[in-house]
Amino acid sequence: MATQPITIVVLSKDLDDFTNIRAALNTDSRAKLISGGNDPEQVHEVVTQHKPSAAIINLGTHGDQAIKLIQRLNQDCPGTAIISAAKETSADLILQSLREGAREFLRLPINAEELKTVLDHIAAFSGKHGKEEKKNGRTITVFSSKGGCGTSFIATNIAASTNARTVLVDLNLESGDLPLFLGVRTKYSFQDLIAHHGSIDDCLISSYVTSCSKNLDLIAAPEEIDPVEKIKPEYVLEALQRLNECYDFVIIDPQHTFDAITLTALDQSTQIILVVTLDLPSIRSAQRTLRMFDRVGYPGEKVRLLLNRWSRQDNLDIPQVEDFLGKSIIGSIPSDYQTVVNSINLGKPLVKSDPRSKVGREIERFTQLISIEDAALEEAKPKRSWSLISKRSRV
């Protein structure tokens, strides 16, 4: 098995010192410098977001700022090994850095032997810590067996309003268009990620996602699907499990069919948001979907009904639909075509571009509701075996 890279972020006010650290790290194939800067605030942000194996903090001439950063990183990022470094510094300052949470001290300019020892220690530290640090995120699939109900719009907006590390996964593998909803250009797709099946890890994930905002990453659908390189459900399962360990929320926008990949996503979900609109074809299709979920054994509380494009002028009313489906509707997003289309054309989630709009406010409220509920459901998450999924792909 290939050794894990040691990812490193550096703080150095002094450019010569930074150049020296970078050059030394380049000589060791394990070390991967992911970011460097002279602003403690920015370094704190990068470290909390990317959780590198180590942060090298040059105590330099602004020792007090460096010590403050060490204190904060020690508290906020327990999985990152903090290494203080300095050219000529008082023993007091070095001691203080160790007391505040630095695990090692590196003398500058860096001596190759010393660096090797420190990298060995970091590798051992992250080996131990990596396992403890794994998240157990929540996976939420926004589904409708009928196209055009607004699932892509809703999945994007839920993902943008979670207030936690979130990845939105476009599993509309043949016609995904989420980069348009988020106004981003993507370099890689889900297909590129699962080409590494068998060895998908957090490093690989961070290189294949597209960052959309501080908390939100996207894994896009492929531009063109290569029919020869079929995407197998077991690869999808592996990718979703790894994503679950890296993010607080994995939000999935799948196809509108019960193909094996969609079933894998639905199985993996702690919650399924079933989107309906107040028209007969949509309600019929929701009824069929609920029956099918029942047949495959999903507990009732795993599936939540969300009404979209709701208007007072609709002939059908909510209690009638709830009666017919035998399930309560827990959110009603009003119909407002202009507002919704504007946000999509702008390439910005509505909850960010127009958070005061009725549609934006209802999605925010709904996201809060399911986030709380989902934490409780996580406890009861069924663990399904692969054979069960493949059997059911013939449903």
Ligand SMILES: Nc1ncnc2c1ncn2[C@@H]1O[C@H](COP(=O)(O)OP(=O)(O)O)[C@@H](O)[C@H]1O
């Ligand atoms: N609450 C809403 N009010 C008005 N129009 C909406 C609403 N939600 C979605 N739409 C519109 O419905 C269309 C389909 O949305 P989309 O998210 O692509 O659906 P799906 O992914 O389910 O096929 C889009 O044109 C979108 O603007």
Ligand SMILES: [Mg+2]
């Ligand atoms: Mg869609």
